[in-house]
Amino acid sequence: MSDIADSDTPGRLLAAARVRAGLTLADVSARSRVPVAALEAIDADDHRSIAAPVYVRGFVRLYAREVGLDAEAIVALLDRAAADSMISAAREPALPEPAAAPPRRRSRALYSLAGVALIAGLLLVLFSVSSGPSRELTAEPDAAATPTVVPLPAEVVGGEAPGPAPAGDDRP
Numbered sequence: 001m002s003d004i005a006d007s008d009t010p011g012r013l014l015a016a017a018r019v020r021a022g023l024t025l026a027d028v029s030a031r032s033r034v035p036v037a038a039l040e041a042i043d044a045d046d047h048r049s050i051a052a053p054v055y056v057r058g059f060v061r062l063y064a065r066e067v068g069l070d071a072e073a074i075v076a077l078l079d080r081a082a083a084d085s086m087i088s089a090a091r092e093p094a095l096p097e098p099a100a101a102p103p104r105r106r107s108r109a110l111y112s113l114a115g116v117a118l119i120a121g122l123l124l125v126l127f128s129v130s131s132g133p134s135r136e137l138t139a140e141p142d143a144a145a146t147p148t149v150v151p152l153p154a155e156v157v158g159g160e161a162p163g164p165a166p167a168g169d170d171r172p
Contacts, residue, residue, distance in 0.1 A: 012045070
């Protein structure tokens with residue numbers, strides 16, 4: 001890799017080798033299984049848009065192999081460029097970060113919580129309905145639920161219904 005100039009970046013070298021090989025980003029993506037968006041970011045030396053540094057190194061290694069470059073030399077150049085950018089970033093004053101969108105974990109947690117609540121509600125309804133028939137719906141009467149027989153007064157049994165007492169009769 002002695003033909004690499006100090007001003008060359010991994011992205012420029014890979015893009016130039018890809019063009020020399022007559023390949024498109026889609027061709028390299030199909031062969032290496034690296035997403036086209038990641039290859040575009042590598043060509044632009046925009047490594048921050050790729051998830052993690054370990055992915056960047058792996059993608060660069062695969063990309064270099066597909067376009068016929070020495071993968072380890074390109075990864076070493078990438079590591080030097082990353083170290084240089086970290087040093088220059090440490091010298092620059094830190095800028096306040098813009099307000100970021102809430103992480104997706106929060107929405108996933110809310111959906112999970114809603115799902116658990118829905119399942120708990122359904123189970124509650126299911127168990128309350130399937131707890132068995134109530135006593136009012138049973139075919140056999142319950143011994144404790146049989147009516148109590150109350151004896152009637154003798155006048156009612158003999159056929160004479162008690163009526164109002166005659167007006168002149170003050171008997172007790």
